[in-house]
Amino acid sequence: MNKKVLIVDDEEEIVAFMARFLKRLNIDSVTAISGEEALNYYQNDKFDCVFLDIHLGGINGIEVLKKIKKSDPNAKVIVITGSISADNKENVISLGAIDYLQKPIDLADLKEKILNYI
Amino acid sequence: MEYKKDFRNYLSKVAKQMILIHDANLLSKLVIRSVTRSLDVNHAGLFLYNKNNQEYIIKVSRGRKGLKIPVGFTKIKNTNPIIEFFSNQNLSVNHREFLLLSHIKNLKEENKQNKELVAFLDDLENEMSLYRADLIVPGFFRKELMVVFFIGGKTDNYDFTDDDIEFLTVLASDVVMAIQNAQLFEDIKQQLDVNKQLLLNTVETLATAIDIKNAYTHGHAERVMKYSMTLVKYMPRNLITDLKSFEDSLKISALLHDIGKIGIPEDILNKPTRLSEEEIDIVRKHPSMGAEILEPIDEFQIANLGVKFHHEKYDGSGYPYGLSGDNIPLIATIISVADAYDAMMGDRPYRKGLQKEQVIKEIELNKNKQFHPIVVDAFLEAVSNNEI
Numbered sequence: 001m002n003k004k005v006l007i008v009d010d011e012e013e014i015v016a017f018m019a020r021f022l023k024r025l026n027i028d029s030v031t032a033i034s035g036e037e038a039l040n041y042y043q044n045d046k047f048d049c050v051f052l053d054i055h056l057g058g059i060n061g062i063e064v065l066k067k068i069k070k071s072d073p074n075a076k077v078i079v080i081t082g083s084i085s086a087d088n089k090e091n092v093i094s095l096g097a098i099d100y101l102q103k104p105i106d107l108a109d110l111k112e113k114i115l116n117y118i
Numbered sequence: 119m120e121y122k123k124d125f126r127n128y129l130s131k132v133a134k135q136m137i138l139i140h141d142a143n144l145l146s147k148l149v150i151r152s153v154t155r156s157l158d159v160n161h162a163g164l165f166l167y168n169k170n171n172q173e174y175i176i177k178v179s180r181g182r183k184g185l186k187i188p189v190g191f192t193k194i195k196n197t198n199p200i201i202e203f204f205s206n207q208n209l210s211v212n213h214r215e216f217l218l219l220s221h222i223k224n225l226k227e228e229n230k231q232n233k234e235l236v237a238f239l240d241d242l243e244n245e246m247s248l249y250r251a252d253l254i255v256p257g258f259f260r261k262e263l264m265v266v267f268f269i270g271g272k273t274d275n276y277d278f279t280d281d282d283i284e285f286l287t288v289l290a291s292d293v294v295m296a297i298q299n300a301q302l303f304e305d306i307k308q309q310l311d312v313n314k315q316l317l318l319n320t321v322e323t324l325a326t327a328i329d330i331k332n333a334y335t336h337g338h339a340e341r342v343m344k345y346s347m348t349l350v351k352y353m354p355r356n357l358i359t360d361l362k363s364f365e366d367s368l369k370i371s372a373l374l375h376d377i378g379k380i381g382i383p384e385d386i387l388n389k390p391t392r393l394s395e396e397e398i399d400i401v402r403k404h405p406s407m408g409a410e411i412l413e414p415i416d417e418f419q420i421a422n423l424g425v426k427f428h429h430e431k432y433d434g435s436g437y438p439y440g441l442s443g444d445n446i447p448l449i450a451t452i453i454s455v456a457d458a459y460d461a462m463m464g465d466r467p468y469r470k471g472l473q474k475e476q477v478i479k480e481i482e483l484n485k486n487k488q489f490h491p492i493v494v495d496a497f498l499e500a501v502s503n504n505e506i
Contacts, residue, residue, distance in 0.1 A: 013191075
């Protein structure tokens with residue numbers, strides 16, 4: 001059985017590209033382009049990992065992170081962000097994210113992280 | 119296809135546009151647009167070298183259909199096989215012109231006894247297919263790989279022609295040239311900014327030196343500069359051709375307007391009683407003495423007009439030249455109002471400073487007499503907006 005991840009980003013091109021990248025590592029993915037959609041998927045399915053963009057329209061990524069961690073304290077969430085300042089990074093980690101990636105993402109890093117965590 | 123008729127001509131047109139653009143993002147967009155317009159390809163993008171981090175950032179990728187890679191979403195390290203293929207001199211298959219995905223198969227076949235190389239070629243193939251690149255064209259500056267074009271398949275599914283590849287090769291070297299040019303431009307701009315700041319610091323130090331000499335006018339130069347910069351905002355735009363450079367000159371001029379007082383003995387400047395005729399003559403020379411001091415500095419030509427003529431009056435009764443009306447340079451008419459305002463507000467050896475309302479009234483009364491009417495109007499407007 002392939003591992004399965006949830007990819008959340010409000011840019012459709014990004015989730016499509018990520019899904020394609022993960023597919024090549026034999027990892028299945030479900031994509032969501034809003035926080036609402038992501039939470040809906042998360043409640044109804046099981047994921048080995050979540051890639052979560054912090055800057056979302058509607059419910060923002062921080063809220064999504066909090067809600068996911070509340071419903072599932074063991075959830076593995078990797079936060080993706082355009083710019084992250086030092087305290088921001090500590091903030092997402094203290095909220096329960098296992099790691100974070102800053103855009104532009106080095107896909108070799110991404111691969112290493114995902115294989116490490118799932 | 120525009121380029122098929124005469125793609126060299128088209129390229130030189132694009133190159134001419136590129137040289138004018140000094141922003142890497144904009145440049146990338148223009149280039150990719152040129153590629154997608156000229157070649158019928160599914161998509162095109164480029165990786166741009168970031169020297170500081172030794173990595174390549176995806177700048178643009180667009181296509182009519184097919185893959186769109188999110189701009190600025192990914193980067194690759196210089197150890198990425200796509201980069202290595204063009205930059206690693208130790209690679210036996212390394213070459214520097216271009217790489218077709220379809221060639222990798224042949225390369226693997228030709229080198230099948232070299233396991234390490236085949237593994238590398240597998241990685242390379244994999245990486246190219248991730249970006250759905252059928253063709254990769256590099257651009258170098260000296261030995262450094264600066265830019266990598268990745269081009270998706272042609273919409274008609276035909277192979278790339280020699281002309282297509284030549285087009286992209288020339289374009290890649292044009293991009294490198296334009297980026298080098300942009301970098302140079304940026305460096306020069308920074309250098310100029312640094313120099314300008316240095317100059318301004320020197321001018322400010324000089325202005326302070328004049329101020330210190332004169333016990334009663336402490337901070338005068340700085341205040342005249344501030345008032346002048348406010349006044350210029352309220353001047354009609356059509357009177358000033360290049361506002362930015364006029365403001366730069368005005369700032370320097372206002373700070374240095376009394377520089378000629380350097381040559382006047384302190385006991386005259388700080389004398390508590392009325393000056394004698396002789397002493398008045400000496401004081402009245404400070405604008406022309408100041409002009410003489412600044413004369414050798416070419417960059418101060420406009421600023422110097424303010425120094426030289428800031429005591430001229432609109433009705434011709436000023437000193438030392440007795441110019442009148444529009445014969446007085448605009449820069450001097452602005453400093454004249456700012457200077458008079460600050461002088462009247464402050465204490466003097468022989469009198470106390472006036473109330474602000476009185477000073478404003480005094481300036482209004484002297485419209486068309488001491489002061490240029492347009493500057494007085496600007497002054498009153500600035501006052502009514504609480505900016506003075």
